[in-house]
Amino acid sequence: MGVIITDELTKNYIRFKKEEGLRGSIKSLFNREKVIKTAINSFNLNIDEGEFVGLIGPNGAGKTTLIKMLTGIISPSEGYISVLGYQPNELKDEYKRQFAVVMGQKSQLFFELTAADTFLLLKEIYGIPEKEYRKSLEYFVELFSVSEYLNVQVRTLSLGERMKMELIAALIHNPKILFLDEPTIGLDAIAQKQIRTFLKEVNRDRRTTILLTSHYMEDIKSLCCRCIVVNGGIKIYDGSLSELLNKYQTHRVISISFEEATQIDSAVFDAFKVLDIIEQNPYKVSFSIPKDKARSIITSLINDVNINDISIEEEDISNVVERIYAEKNVVKAGYDDIGVRGERRV
């Protein structure tokens, strides 16, 4: 039985075009040109209890809009949503008590006070009984190992510590569903990893259903079994993560910097089927290469040239999106159409 169900969910934003200048302002008083932007288009979703689902897509794909509709912050234009049997946009308190949302860039902590102060307020807001509150707080403080930061002014915390506090603040009332919108944005690698570990634990331990958005594949990779790819407001992939990675994330981006000015023979690139050289100057080169060739090209280069530093990264999500489209044989025109409607084509 799905806890989150949407059917043909659509959100249109209406914008008004205005010509610049005073004349434009006056004109727009009487006659405004409407521009409809479809942020989410006929979206179907079915998520079961206890699932950990990753929602990925490039910036502006509609991930945040979807989360905002599921949490009732904005109302859908068309279609059906049911979360835990509630219609989120009715904004019933009983529903609000059963979920939590963390938005990477919107803090609910009071910066001038300690995190513990904010938790006390949340205790009242959610009407958590004293005993339960103590128990939850202890559990999370131990899990996140943040006991020494609990009584420190929030504004003096590092970004990573603050995000842990945000998560505790969201989880303190023991929600059934946790919505996470870009929770790792701006965090360093260590903090990102820690947070991923906690989320995994919470999902397993408390059977909390988690829906997480990100535009980093890395986030999703270590967390979710199921992955949904969104672009231009449309769901283009919904299925197992491993399949997605095997099939569509076919390339790696390798960046190499050299100790001295170096020119790599283009024959080397050709030999390894490097298609796309992203950046090249005498001290640095970065290119994208099929996954299975990554190892051998590095081995070969290490022997040939003086390498200062080397990094291997996953490719940009937009490439994955592109490949999914390609495979589905979406007609070119159709793709452009979606791109324009979503006001985004990377």
Place this chain on the structure above:
Amino acid sequence: MRLIMTMRFTYMLFKMKLSRNMAFRFSFFGVFFVDGTMFLVQLLMFNYIYAHVETIGGWSREQMLFFIGTFSLINALNMMLCFFGVISIPEKIRSGKLDLYITKPVNTLFYLSFENIDIGSLPLVLASGCILGYSISGMVIQFTAFKILGYIVLVLTMLVLHYDIMVIIRTITFFVIRATGLERLEGELITLCMKIPGILFKGGFKILFYLLLPYGIMATIPTQFFFEAMSLSGFVYAIAITFIFTCFTLWFFRLGIKNYKSASS
């Protein structure tokens, strides 16, 4: 049960606001200094005008003092309870910070309104009480429990009305990008009505300040009720218009939330 929860929640908001405020010691009594000088200046102004005339629109000096004291009291209570909460609404709508308020299982408008209780305005409430006391001491008047009670009810009603209009103006931000012009207008009209007892308005001004933007009745009707033989109609009018405005406010705010576009992160 629900009431107790709401009260505990409000108390918590108040406590947190107080601890946040401790960080800024001087501005703690900011409202007291700013609004205090404003009403002081107004008292002086009428004091000097009354040196030249006996009555203005039929009101004696003491009545005028009482009027100013009443306005000051309503203003001070408003400042203390919800002013700073309500004026922050447009910014929260524009920045998308409202998301956090909407997703909490408490009344959104209530939460927004009372999270910035300003205890530093309390001296202003006391000062207003002094103005009222002083004006009464200057005249022979019969107190009855009925009058005092009625006056208190009216002041509280007008406090709600003031709150309603403030919220309505700020709710417009859900539908348009900027309503700062309206907020300026509000400021100007309140200052105007603070200085002119409603009884002086005639014609178009009367319709404007008694019906459309009823700032004109806020301190006027309580003052009239206290001094004039019997203005039951005024009493009923004040209650009725506040009721209508409150219903509209609640409906309008709900409509606003439905229209909330939530600026992206």
Place this chain on the structure above:
Amino acid sequence: MFKKYSEVLKLYFKVQMMYRFDIIVNIAFGISKIVLAYVLWGAIFEQRDTVAGFTFDGMMTYYIISSFILQLDQSTATAEQIASEIREGQFSKYIIKPINSFMYFTSKTAGVSVFMLIFNIIATLVWLLVFKVNIQLTESIYVIFAGVGMCLLGLLFMMQLNFFIGILAFKFIDTWLFIMIKDNLVQFLTGAFIPLAILPTSILNVLRFSPFYYTSYLPSMLFVGQNLNEIGAGVIVLLAWNTIFWIINKLTYSQLKFQYEGVGV
């Protein structure tokens, strides 16, 4: 030498062109003071023909002229700008440039004022028509000249005062409080609410030594052909205050600027 400052003036004049809509709204709000006068004094003059030597027409003329002069003073906004730039650490851009910051801000304010002047004249003519005021101006060129000169000295003084309050932000966090309290008091002292002639003679005698008596009240009276004997005293008092504040600003600025750089904002 002064070319750079005249460039600043021109620049801010042009900037105002961009904000012309705001400016028009601003001036339109100027009507609230005149409405206040119209309603309040209208009620008072129903029972009598003169108050402290003013007829109703004379009173309305006073309010319209004085609010014209008061609108020209845009230095409060400059104080706010200085304070906020100091707080946000942007003020260093003035310190590192080869300009005198007081002169820079004065030229900026003058640019805004010149722009205001144009719309202000139109607005004033409209108010005169709307309120059907039978205006009686002096015909003496000498008096008009003296009035204009006094306005300029008065504007310079207000600029110095506001510059002083603005740079206090080097030392204090809550300068917005100073600005608001100052506004409340200055509005009373300059006669924006009631013509100072209403005040008792003893208070007037003290006020004659303050600069505020001469910033808008006396020029307004001069333009309607009254208080001509006070021209000499006015010029002397304004010059004295301008000198005093020039010295105070010089000392404060050099002292506080040092602190500013000291904390390395």
